[in-house]
Amino acid sequence: MKAVHFGAGNIGRGFIGPILAESDYEIVFVARNEKKISLLQERGQYPVTLANESRDTELVKNVTAVSIKDVDEVAESIAEADLVTTAIGMSALKDIAESVARGIKLRFKKKKRPEPLHIIACENGIGGSQRLKKLVYPLLKPSERKQADELVAFPNTMVDRIVPIQQHKDPLKVMVEPFCEWVIHKAGMLDGFTKIKGVRYVDSLDPYIERKLFTVNTGHCAAAYFGYLEGYSTIQEAIANPKVLKQVRGVLHETGAMLTQKYNLDSKKHELYIEKMIKRFTNPHFTDKITRVGRSPLRKLSPNDRLVRPAIQAHKMGLKTDHLVAAIAAALVFDFVKDPEAVKLQNSIREHGIGNVIEHHLGIPDSHPLHSRIADKYNECFSSHRSEDQPDVLSQL
Template sequence: MKAVHFGAGKIGRGFIADLLHNTGYEITFVDVNEKLNAEMNQYHNYYLYVIQEDYRRKEIDKVSALSPITQPEEVTQAITDADLVTTAVIADNFPKIANNLAAGLKARLDAGKERVNVIPCENAFYCGVMLKKELLKTGILTEEELDKIAGIPSTAVDRMVFAADRDGRDGIDVGNTFELVIEKEQLVDPDAEPIKDAEYADNLDKYLERKLCVVNGGHTMSAYIARQMGYDIIQDYFMVPENKQLTRDIMLQAGAFIEKKHGFAHEDMVDYIDATIGRWSTPGVKDTVERIAKAPIRKLDPEDRMVKPAVQCEEYGLANDLILKGIAAAFLYDMDGDEQAAQIQAYISENGIEKAVSHYTGIEAGSRIYNEILKYYNEYAAQKTNK
């Protein structure tokens, strides 16, 4: 079996390709990193190191790589011949892969090949819908043609992965637990399971919202708060019991609306949260606040990991004060080199925080949660000034 995977970053190689390899696929990566491509084409393998198993080395073999820039024809042919296509590129980068992917699917259609599953594995709400929109924007395929040649489900993804330079090779440290939930109804064959060890769900909403709002939201808000406290490494923040408890409480607030909306048992939610925080606190793991907090404009979107749970908790009459503090901290995030952080700070300088809150979050000016965010923002700003 052959799989084409867009994105040879940490999630791509350390998570999705690991599952593809376990399923029995030969994997062709499509990535712009020529150095990494050359290494995979030289050795046709790479290594993962399982953190909780004393960094046990695991080989991922039968791999090769193509450049979408210098080898577009080869990418098209690979998609034409593939049994499965997957992505792990960050949903914001869908426009960058859309032309290559659409061209491959069109060639596949013209060649009379069967429909293929195209599974985007991204931390974004209904990433399958997002990818389909970008493919249609290329004009290479009509919606009818796209539906005729591809099944594009959305997913929920979660695994701890870190870059590692071991044994003189570019490897990846990975956690021993993961979650990949695939929207069953959108697969070419809803009864098939194209990726081993994934979970196939009829109701993806509950998993998507749990992952996005509880896990991604808790991690991101912790990073923004940690930045205000002066931390650069998130594990240093978690070493302080009060900080770990704050993150747990933020996640429990987000989890409360998930429980109410989707029927998760509270005990299960608590176990899910504690296991997640335990993973983030694994000894020897080193993850930066900069990585977790990057791209704050996207993360402040009304449908993303912070504002969504804040608004939903408000609608359900549930506590959300700690979530609102996390949102406020995001407006003070000022990491050098983060273009979106710079854009937010420039907007605040020109228009004021009052306009910025509504502009980026969609929260109505004058509402209770709007006023609370402003209050917490000013408290954080005062603390920063007094340092």
């Protein structure tokens, strides 16, 4: 079978690639990096190393690559594929919509009876595949859309594997944590699809997506923002501090209470899941920089993302939100000058005030009880952050 994967970054090579290879897919990576494209074409394989004590390494074989700039070759690859996947970031899906549409058009043109095609956006967010569909469909003719309704599926999915930023002599080598999870919404699949080994197919995806997003992603970024306030440079250093660990656990107990109530989860099993996720954050076999995990605070503070959304839901249910409020406040203080979103966030706070940012970016009106609590906690965090021996970041913005 043939798969086309958009994105030859660490997640694509370190997570999606190995799983597809295990199911005997030949993989065509669609990428921008010319060096990686050339090496993938030349070698046809690359190494993936697990961040464990024995550094187990496997070779992902039967791979090649094409440039995103080569629109004809990308379209040809999609026309011949059994599966299309992505790992490029939710915000970048718009950039590949035209390529996907071209491939679908060519597929219909070349084959009188084309095989069903599944297009799965393996992104860190909710509803990625359906978002991609909404971007692709307007680029198809009405007759093509009708045909796509029958022959092209965009099932939503949940993916989970921590892959930190890394540097190796071999540009294709990638190190990943041993844990990984890939869940696909079964109802979104077309008949006759060959299941991918290691992937779980479920009737209801929402509990899995929110459990992951509001435990792994919420906990990970909370560790980053709390750790940043304490002056640490890595997640491992931050979590080693009992104060930070207590704060992160507090956040995850609040999201956990919301999740167990909303989805009727087993609270004891979810507590074990929380502890397992925290253990992943502390993996001693790789170094995960706080500035990587905390990057793009505007995205992470948006109304439907990992901090604000669970806080709003927990508040609505009458549950505690003290630690979530603290995590949101810490994110608002994140002022890493090499992060464009952090710079933009601090500029916005400086120019418009914290209340305006909470209302217009976080989507929490000043009439909402969480608004004043976040603002108060932000002022407390900001004062503590600025009083420490640190450069005057705002003066550099």
